[in-house]
Amino acid sequence: MEKPQDNQLIFCVSDFIAIFNQTIEYSYPSVAIEGEVASFKVNQGKYVFFDLKDSSGSVGCFMSLFQLRTPIEDGMKVIVMASPKLTAWGKFSLTVRSIRPSGEGSLKKSYDLLKTKLEKEGLFAIERKRPLPSQPKSVAVISSVQAAGYADFIKIVGDRWGGMRIDVANVQVQGAVAADQIIRALNYFNTQESLPEVIIIIRGGGSADDLSVFSDEKLVRAIASSRVPTLVGVGHETDESLADLVADVRAATPSNAAQILVPDKKETIRSIKLRLGSLVPIIQNNLSQYRSEVNRLVNLALDNLDIKFTEAASNLNSFKRLIGQLDPNKALERGYAILRGEYKTGSIIEVETSKFIMKAEVKDVRNK
Protein backbone atom coordinates (compact mmCIF):
# COMPACT_ATOMS: atom_id res chain seq x y z
CA MET A 1 0.00 0.00 0.00
CA GLU A 2 1.29 3.43 -0.95
CA LYS A 3 2.05 5.68 2.06
CA PRO A 4 2.26 9.48 2.17
CA GLN A 5 5.71 10.85 1.98
CA ASP A 6 7.08 12.60 5.04
CA ASN A 7 6.69 16.13 3.71
CA GLN A 8 3.39 15.48 1.89
CA LEU A 9 0.32 17.49 3.02
CA ILE A 10 -2.62 15.53 4.23
CA PHE A 11 -5.98 17.32 3.61
CA CYS A 12 -9.22 16.86 5.32
CA VAL A 13 -12.01 16.29 2.77
CA SER A 14 -13.52 19.76 2.90
CA ASP A 15 -10.08 21.38 2.62
CA PHE A 16 -9.31 19.21 -0.37
CA ILE A 17 -12.55 20.27 -2.04
CA ALA A 18 -11.77 23.94 -1.31
CA ILE A 19 -8.20 23.62 -2.65
CA PHE A 20 -9.43 21.71 -5.68
CA ASN A 21 -12.02 24.40 -6.44
CA GLN A 22 -9.43 27.15 -5.94
CA THR A 23 -7.03 25.41 -8.34
CA ILE A 24 -9.62 24.75 -10.96
CA GLU A 25 -11.03 28.26 -10.68
CA TYR A 26 -7.52 29.62 -11.22
CA SER A 27 -6.96 27.39 -14.25
CA TYR A 28 -10.44 27.70 -15.73
CA PRO A 29 -12.18 30.79 -14.33
CA SER A 30 -14.69 30.53 -17.12
CA VAL A 31 -15.21 27.85 -19.73
CA ALA A 32 -17.38 27.82 -22.82
CA ILE A 33 -18.70 24.36 -23.58
CA GLU A 34 -20.91 23.27 -26.43
CA GLY A 35 -23.10 20.23 -26.01
CA GLU A 36 -26.59 18.79 -26.08
CA VAL A 37 -29.03 19.36 -23.22
CA ALA A 38 -30.44 16.30 -21.42
CA SER A 39 -32.57 15.81 -18.28
CA PHE A 40 -33.50 19.51 -18.17
CA LYS A 41 -35.57 20.39 -15.10
CA VAL A 42 -36.48 23.39 -12.96
CA ASN A 43 -36.69 22.86 -9.17
CA GLN A 44 -38.76 25.05 -6.83
CA GLY A 45 -39.26 27.56 -9.61
CA LYS A 46 -35.75 28.84 -8.94
CA TYR A 47 -33.03 26.34 -9.84
CA VAL A 48 -32.25 24.81 -13.21
CA PHE A 49 -30.50 21.45 -13.56
CA PHE A 50 -29.51 19.65 -16.73
CA ASP A 51 -26.78 17.51 -18.20
CA LEU A 52 -24.59 18.68 -21.03
CA LYS A 53 -23.47 15.81 -23.17
CA ASP A 54 -21.90 14.73 -26.41
CA SER A 55 -21.40 11.28 -27.93
CA SER A 56 -18.95 10.15 -25.29
CA GLY A 57 -19.28 12.40 -22.26
CA SER A 58 -21.74 14.09 -19.93
CA VAL A 59 -21.42 16.73 -17.22
CA GLY A 60 -24.02 18.04 -14.78
CA CYS A 61 -24.94 21.70 -14.92
CA PHE A 62 -26.62 24.06 -12.48
CA MET A 63 -27.88 27.61 -12.85
CA SER A 64 -30.51 29.90 -11.38
CA LEU A 65 -33.73 30.31 -13.33
CA PHE A 66 -33.13 34.09 -13.31
CA GLN A 67 -30.07 33.59 -15.51
CA LEU A 68 -31.99 31.59 -18.10
CA ARG A 69 -32.63 34.13 -20.88
CA THR A 70 -34.02 31.83 -23.52
CA PRO A 71 -36.20 28.71 -23.50
CA ILE A 72 -34.21 25.47 -23.32
CA GLU A 73 -35.42 21.94 -23.95
CA ASP A 74 -33.87 18.48 -23.95
CA GLY A 75 -32.13 17.74 -27.22
CA MET A 76 -31.14 21.35 -27.92
CA LYS A 77 -27.56 22.10 -28.82
CA VAL A 78 -26.29 24.90 -26.58
CA ILE A 79 -23.17 26.80 -25.58
CA VAL A 80 -22.78 27.44 -21.88
CA MET A 81 -20.48 29.90 -20.12
CA ALA A 82 -19.72 28.28 -16.81
CA SER A 83 -17.34 27.76 -13.92
CA PRO A 84 -16.40 24.16 -13.08
CA LYS A 85 -16.91 23.22 -9.47
CA LEU A 86 -16.67 20.27 -7.12
CA THR A 87 -19.59 20.27 -4.71
CA ALA A 88 -19.34 19.55 -0.98
CA TRP A 89 -20.70 16.12 -1.79
CA GLY A 90 -17.94 15.47 -4.26
CA LYS A 91 -20.05 15.83 -7.33
CA PHE A 92 -18.43 17.65 -10.22
CA SER A 93 -20.69 20.15 -11.95
CA LEU A 94 -20.70 23.30 -14.01
CA THR A 95 -22.17 26.46 -12.50
CA VAL A 96 -23.65 28.07 -15.57
CA ARG A 97 -23.71 31.86 -15.94
CA SER A 98 -25.23 31.98 -19.37
CA ILE A 99 -26.63 29.56 -21.88
CA ARG A 100 -27.61 30.12 -25.47
CA PRO A 101 -28.82 27.85 -28.22
CA SER A 102 -26.21 26.89 -30.80
CA GLY A 103 -26.87 25.94 -34.38
CA GLU A 104 -29.78 26.86 -36.59
CA GLY A 105 -32.14 24.13 -35.36
CA SER A 106 -31.75 24.97 -31.67
CA LEU A 107 -31.94 28.71 -32.28
CA LYS A 108 -35.14 28.24 -34.21
CA LYS A 109 -36.61 25.92 -31.57
CA SER A 110 -35.77 28.33 -28.75
CA TYR A 111 -37.11 31.27 -30.76
CA ASP A 112 -40.40 29.50 -31.44
CA LEU A 113 -40.86 28.51 -27.81
CA LEU A 114 -40.30 32.05 -26.55
CA LYS A 115 -42.42 33.54 -29.31
CA THR A 116 -45.35 31.30 -28.34
CA LYS A 117 -44.91 32.16 -24.66
CA LEU A 118 -44.78 35.93 -25.20
CA GLU A 119 -47.59 35.81 -27.73
CA LYS A 120 -49.82 34.16 -25.10
CA GLU A 121 -48.95 36.99 -22.72
CA GLY A 122 -50.15 39.47 -25.36
CA LEU A 123 -46.79 41.21 -25.74
CA PHE A 124 -47.12 41.33 -29.53
CA ALA A 125 -50.77 42.44 -29.58
CA ILE A 126 -51.70 45.21 -32.00
CA GLU A 127 -53.58 47.01 -29.19
CA ARG A 128 -50.28 47.58 -27.38
CA LYS A 129 -48.71 49.38 -30.32
CA ARG A 130 -48.26 53.13 -29.91
CA PRO A 131 -47.91 55.49 -32.85
CA LEU A 132 -44.67 57.39 -33.37
CA PRO A 133 -44.65 61.19 -33.58
CA SER A 134 -44.66 62.33 -37.20
CA GLN A 135 -41.92 64.95 -36.81
CA PRO A 136 -39.95 64.13 -33.63
CA LYS A 137 -37.55 66.73 -32.24
CA SER A 138 -35.72 64.51 -29.77
CA VAL A 139 -34.96 60.82 -30.30
CA ALA A 140 -32.68 58.21 -28.76
CA VAL A 141 -30.73 55.60 -30.70
CA ILE A 142 -29.36 52.38 -29.23
CA SER A 143 -26.73 50.82 -31.48
CA SER A 144 -23.06 50.31 -32.00
CA VAL A 145 -21.62 53.49 -33.49
CA GLN A 146 -19.12 51.32 -35.40
CA ALA A 147 -21.88 49.36 -37.13
CA ALA A 148 -22.65 49.98 -40.80
CA GLY A 149 -26.36 49.94 -39.99
CA TYR A 150 -25.89 52.86 -37.60
CA ALA A 151 -23.99 54.92 -40.21
CA ASP A 152 -26.72 54.23 -42.79
CA PHE A 153 -29.39 55.28 -40.31
CA ILE A 154 -27.72 58.58 -39.35
CA LYS A 155 -27.00 59.45 -43.00
CA ILE A 156 -30.52 58.74 -44.21
CA VAL A 157 -32.12 60.59 -41.28
CA GLY A 158 -29.85 63.59 -42.03
CA ASP A 159 -30.76 63.49 -45.72
CA ARG A 160 -34.46 63.33 -44.96
CA TRP A 161 -34.98 65.70 -42.02
CA GLY A 162 -33.28 68.28 -39.79
CA GLY A 163 -33.54 70.02 -36.45
CA MET A 164 -33.59 66.83 -34.38
CA ARG A 165 -31.55 66.05 -31.31
CA ILE A 166 -30.32 62.44 -31.59
CA ASP A 167 -28.89 60.95 -28.39
CA VAL A 168 -26.94 57.78 -29.08
CA ALA A 169 -26.19 54.98 -26.63
CA ASN A 170 -23.15 53.15 -27.95
CA VAL A 171 -23.60 49.46 -27.04
CA GLN A 172 -22.51 46.08 -28.29
CA VAL A 173 -25.10 44.61 -30.63
CA GLN A 174 -23.85 41.03 -30.66
CA GLY A 175 -22.33 38.62 -28.20
CA ALA A 176 -23.14 37.52 -24.68
CA VAL A 177 -23.17 41.01 -23.12
CA ALA A 178 -25.13 42.78 -25.87
CA ALA A 179 -28.64 42.14 -24.54
CA ASP A 180 -27.77 43.46 -21.07
CA GLN A 181 -26.11 46.56 -22.53
CA ILE A 182 -29.14 47.32 -24.67
CA ILE A 183 -31.41 46.83 -21.65
CA ARG A 184 -29.26 49.26 -19.63
CA ALA A 185 -29.44 51.81 -22.46
CA LEU A 186 -33.23 51.39 -22.60
CA ASN A 187 -33.44 51.96 -18.84
CA TYR A 188 -31.14 54.97 -19.15
CA PHE A 189 -33.35 56.68 -21.74
CA ASN A 190 -36.55 55.73 -19.92
CA THR A 191 -35.37 57.35 -16.69
CA GLN A 192 -34.21 60.69 -18.11
CA GLU A 193 -35.92 63.81 -16.83
CA SER A 194 -36.64 64.83 -20.39
CA LEU A 195 -37.74 61.72 -22.24
CA PRO A 196 -36.93 61.26 -25.92
CA GLU A 197 -39.97 60.97 -28.18
CA VAL A 198 -38.85 57.67 -29.70
CA ILE A 199 -36.21 55.07 -28.86
CA ILE A 200 -34.73 53.44 -31.96
CA ILE A 201 -32.84 50.16 -31.68
CA ILE A 202 -30.84 49.34 -34.80
CA ARG A 203 -28.35 46.78 -36.03
CA GLY A 204 -27.34 45.74 -39.52
CA GLY A 205 -27.44 42.22 -40.91
CA GLY A 206 -25.67 39.26 -39.36
CA SER A 207 -25.86 35.55 -38.77
CA ALA A 208 -28.81 34.00 -36.95
CA ASP A 209 -26.53 33.61 -33.95
CA ASP A 210 -25.55 37.31 -34.03
CA LEU A 211 -29.15 38.42 -34.29
CA SER A 212 -30.32 36.05 -31.53
CA VAL A 213 -29.44 38.84 -29.07
CA PHE A 214 -32.62 40.58 -30.22
CA SER A 215 -34.73 37.59 -29.20
CA ASP A 216 -33.41 37.57 -25.63
CA GLU A 217 -36.38 37.32 -23.26
CA LYS A 218 -35.22 40.05 -20.87
CA LEU A 219 -34.51 42.43 -23.72
CA VAL A 220 -37.88 41.74 -25.34
CA ARG A 221 -39.62 42.42 -22.03
CA ALA A 222 -37.58 45.61 -21.52
CA ILE A 223 -38.69 46.86 -24.95
CA ALA A 224 -42.29 45.95 -24.13
CA SER A 225 -42.18 47.93 -20.89
CA SER A 226 -40.49 51.02 -22.35
CA ARG A 227 -42.32 54.25 -21.43
CA VAL A 228 -41.06 55.75 -24.67
CA PRO A 229 -42.42 54.36 -27.97
CA THR A 230 -39.92 52.06 -29.67
CA LEU A 231 -38.84 51.56 -33.27
CA VAL A 232 -36.72 48.47 -33.97
CA GLY A 233 -34.81 47.89 -37.20
CA VAL A 234 -32.59 44.84 -36.96
CA GLY A 235 -30.93 42.81 -39.71
CA HIS A 236 -32.17 42.47 -43.28
CA GLU A 237 -35.74 42.48 -44.56
CA THR A 238 -36.10 38.71 -44.22
CA ASP A 239 -34.82 38.59 -40.63
CA GLU A 240 -37.32 38.47 -37.80
CA SER A 241 -36.51 38.95 -34.14
CA LEU A 242 -38.77 39.04 -31.11
CA ALA A 243 -37.58 42.62 -30.53
CA ASP A 244 -39.13 43.44 -33.93
CA LEU A 245 -42.42 41.90 -32.91
CA VAL A 246 -42.66 43.58 -29.52
CA ALA A 247 -41.63 47.05 -30.74
CA ASP A 248 -44.30 49.67 -31.26
CA VAL A 249 -43.13 49.97 -34.84
CA ARG A 250 -41.01 47.49 -36.75
CA ALA A 251 -38.62 48.51 -39.48
CA ALA A 252 -37.22 45.99 -41.97
CA THR A 253 -33.68 47.44 -41.79
CA PRO A 254 -31.86 50.38 -40.13
CA SER A 255 -32.33 52.38 -43.36
CA ASN A 256 -36.03 51.61 -43.27
CA ALA A 257 -36.10 52.76 -39.62
CA ALA A 258 -34.77 56.15 -40.78
CA GLN A 259 -37.49 56.31 -43.45
CA ILE A 260 -40.19 55.49 -40.90
CA LEU A 261 -38.85 57.88 -38.25
CA VAL A 262 -38.93 61.11 -40.25
CA PRO A 263 -40.59 62.36 -43.41
CA ASP A 264 -38.51 63.18 -46.48
CA LYS A 265 -37.97 66.96 -46.60
CA LYS A 266 -37.77 66.96 -50.41
CA GLU A 267 -41.11 65.15 -50.56
CA THR A 268 -42.55 67.50 -47.93
CA ILE A 269 -41.45 70.61 -49.86
CA ARG A 270 -42.82 69.13 -53.10
CA SER A 271 -46.12 68.33 -51.39
CA ILE A 272 -46.40 71.85 -49.91
CA LYS A 273 -45.78 73.37 -53.34
CA LEU A 274 -48.42 71.11 -54.86
CA ARG A 275 -50.95 72.07 -52.19
CA LEU A 276 -50.13 75.74 -52.65
CA GLY A 277 -50.52 75.33 -56.40
CA SER A 278 -53.94 73.77 -55.87
CA LEU A 279 -55.17 77.04 -54.31
CA VAL A 280 -54.78 79.03 -57.54
CA PRO A 281 -57.53 77.11 -59.40
CA ILE A 282 -59.79 77.52 -56.34
CA ILE A 283 -59.43 81.32 -56.55
CA GLN A 284 -59.75 81.21 -60.36
CA ASN A 285 -62.86 79.01 -60.17
CA ASN A 286 -64.44 81.32 -57.65
CA LEU A 287 -63.64 84.34 -59.81
CA SER A 288 -65.09 82.57 -62.80
CA GLN A 289 -68.20 81.65 -60.79
CA TYR A 290 -68.64 85.29 -59.79
CA ARG A 291 -68.24 86.37 -63.41
CA SER A 292 -70.77 83.78 -64.53
CA GLU A 293 -73.23 84.91 -61.87
CA VAL A 294 -72.88 88.58 -62.86
CA ASN A 295 -73.34 87.64 -66.54
CA ARG A 296 -76.37 85.54 -65.68
CA LEU A 297 -77.97 88.42 -63.76
CA VAL A 298 -77.25 90.93 -66.56
CA ASN A 299 -78.72 88.51 -69.13
CA LEU A 300 -81.73 87.95 -66.90
CA ALA A 301 -82.29 91.72 -66.67
CA LEU A 302 -81.97 92.07 -70.45
CA ASP A 303 -84.36 89.16 -70.98
CA ASN A 304 -86.89 90.75 -68.62
CA LEU A 305 -86.56 94.08 -70.42
CA ASP A 306 -87.13 92.33 -73.76
CA ILE A 307 -90.23 90.60 -72.43
CA LYS A 308 -91.62 93.94 -71.18
CA PHE A 309 -90.96 95.56 -74.56
CA THR A 310 -92.66 92.71 -76.37
CA GLU A 311 -95.64 92.90 -74.02
CA ALA A 312 -95.91 96.67 -74.54
CA ALA A 313 -95.67 96.28 -78.32
CA SER A 314 -98.33 93.61 -78.27
CA ASN A 315 -100.65 95.80 -76.17
CA LEU A 316 -100.08 98.68 -78.55
CA ASN A 317 -101.12 96.51 -81.50
CA SER A 318 -104.24 95.41 -79.66
CA PHE A 319 -105.16 99.00 -78.99
CA LYS A 320 -104.49 99.86 -82.62
CA ARG A 321 -106.77 97.06 -83.72
CA LEU A 322 -109.47 98.17 -81.27
CA ILE A 323 -109.20 101.77 -82.33
CA GLY A 324 -109.38 100.67 -85.95
CA GLN A 325 -112.55 98.73 -85.25
CA LEU A 326 -114.13 101.85 -83.64
CA ASP A 327 -113.50 104.06 -86.73
CA PRO A 328 -117.05 105.11 -88.15
CA ASN A 329 -115.69 105.12 -91.74
CA LYS A 330 -115.13 101.31 -91.38
CA ALA A 331 -118.89 100.92 -90.62
CA LEU A 332 -119.76 103.14 -93.62
CA GLU A 333 -117.50 100.96 -95.81
CA ARG A 334 -119.42 97.92 -94.67
CA GLY A 335 -122.66 99.62 -96.04
CA TYR A 336 -123.93 101.40 -92.97
CA ALA A 337 -124.98 105.12 -93.02
CA ILE A 338 -124.96 107.95 -90.52
CA LEU A 339 -128.20 109.86 -90.07
CA ARG A 340 -128.16 113.39 -88.68
CA GLY A 341 -131.28 115.49 -87.88
CA GLU A 342 -134.56 115.24 -85.99
CA TYR A 343 -136.37 111.89 -86.07
CA LYS A 344 -139.93 113.22 -86.68
CA THR A 345 -142.31 112.95 -89.57
CA GLY A 346 -141.75 115.67 -92.20
CA SER A 347 -138.26 116.74 -90.99
CA ILE A 348 -135.27 116.79 -93.34
CA ILE A 349 -132.32 114.64 -92.16
CA GLU A 350 -128.80 114.22 -93.52
CA VAL A 351 -127.72 110.74 -94.67
CA GLU A 352 -123.98 109.96 -94.99
CA THR A 353 -122.69 106.77 -96.67
CA SER A 354 -119.15 105.79 -97.57
CA LYS A 355 -119.49 107.56 -100.87
CA PHE A 356 -122.33 110.09 -100.56
CA ILE A 357 -123.94 112.70 -98.28
CA MET A 358 -127.63 113.06 -98.99
CA LYS A 359 -130.75 114.95 -97.71
CA ALA A 360 -133.95 112.93 -97.06
CA GLU A 361 -137.39 113.58 -95.71
CA VAL A 362 -138.73 111.55 -92.78
CA LYS A 363 -142.03 110.00 -93.89
CA ASP A 364 -142.93 108.06 -90.78
CA VAL A 365 -141.49 107.48 -87.27
CA ARG A 366 -142.52 104.46 -85.21
CA ASN A 367 -141.24 102.77 -82.11
CA LYS A 368 -139.68 99.40 -82.70
Next chain:
Amino acid sequence: MSETNNETIQQKTERLSMIIAWFDSDDFTLEESIAKFKQAEELAREIETDLTSLKNEVNVIKQRFEEES
Protein backbone atom coordinates in the same frame (compact mmCIF):
# COMPACT_ATOMS: atom_id res chain seq x y z
CA MET B 1 -32.94 76.80 -35.27
CA SER B 2 -33.91 79.38 -37.82
CA GLU B 3 -37.60 79.05 -36.99
CA THR B 4 -39.32 82.39 -36.64
CA ASN B 5 -41.57 83.15 -33.68
CA ASN B 6 -40.22 79.94 -32.09
CA GLU B 7 -42.64 77.95 -34.20
CA THR B 8 -41.53 74.45 -35.13
CA ILE B 9 -41.75 73.11 -38.66
CA GLN B 10 -44.65 70.95 -37.52
CA GLN B 11 -46.52 73.96 -36.11
CA LYS B 12 -45.90 75.90 -39.30
CA THR B 13 -47.06 72.95 -41.38
CA GLU B 14 -50.22 72.68 -39.28
CA ARG B 15 -50.88 76.41 -39.69
CA LEU B 16 -50.36 76.07 -43.45
CA SER B 17 -52.79 73.13 -43.53
CA MET B 18 -55.41 75.24 -41.74
CA ILE B 19 -55.02 78.06 -44.24
CA ILE B 20 -55.28 75.61 -47.14
CA ALA B 21 -58.35 74.01 -45.55
CA TRP B 22 -59.96 77.48 -45.33
CA PHE B 23 -60.05 77.58 -49.15
CA ASP B 24 -62.35 74.54 -49.15
CA SER B 25 -64.47 75.72 -46.22
CA ASP B 26 -67.74 77.65 -46.11
CA ASP B 27 -65.81 80.62 -44.70
CA PHE B 28 -64.12 81.18 -48.07
CA THR B 29 -64.60 84.63 -49.55
CA LEU B 30 -63.00 85.90 -52.71
CA GLU B 31 -62.08 89.16 -50.98
CA GLU B 32 -60.02 87.38 -48.27
CA SER B 33 -58.60 84.69 -50.51
CA ILE B 34 -55.72 86.74 -51.92
CA ALA B 35 -54.45 87.72 -48.45
CA LYS B 36 -54.76 84.11 -47.29
CA PHE B 37 -52.90 82.89 -50.37
CA LYS B 38 -50.07 85.31 -49.65
CA GLN B 39 -49.88 84.03 -46.06
CA ALA B 40 -49.73 80.45 -47.32
CA GLU B 41 -46.99 81.34 -49.79
CA GLU B 42 -44.93 83.00 -47.05
CA LEU B 43 -45.35 80.04 -44.71
CA ALA B 44 -44.41 77.58 -47.44
CA ARG B 45 -41.25 79.62 -48.11
CA GLU B 46 -40.36 79.60 -44.39
CA ILE B 47 -40.91 75.84 -44.10
CA GLU B 48 -38.72 75.20 -47.15
CA THR B 49 -35.96 77.40 -45.70
CA ASP B 50 -36.18 75.64 -42.33
CA LEU B 51 -36.14 72.20 -43.88
CA THR B 52 -33.14 72.89 -46.07
CA SER B 53 -31.07 74.70 -43.45
CA LEU B 54 -31.72 72.68 -40.26
CA LYS B 55 -29.22 69.95 -39.36
CA ASN B 56 -29.56 67.15 -36.83
CA GLU B 57 -27.48 67.25 -33.66
CA VAL B 58 -26.01 63.80 -32.95
CA ASN B 59 -24.78 63.33 -29.41
CA VAL B 60 -23.10 60.05 -28.39
CA ILE B 61 -23.74 59.95 -24.67
CA LYS B 62 -20.84 59.38 -22.32
CA GLN B 63 -22.65 56.93 -20.09
CA ARG B 64 -21.11 53.45 -20.41
CA PHE B 65 -23.39 50.46 -20.57
CA GLU B 66 -20.88 47.65 -20.03
CA GLU B 67 -21.83 47.18 -16.39
CA GLU B 68 -24.68 48.07 -14.09
CA SER B 69 -24.03 51.59 -12.92
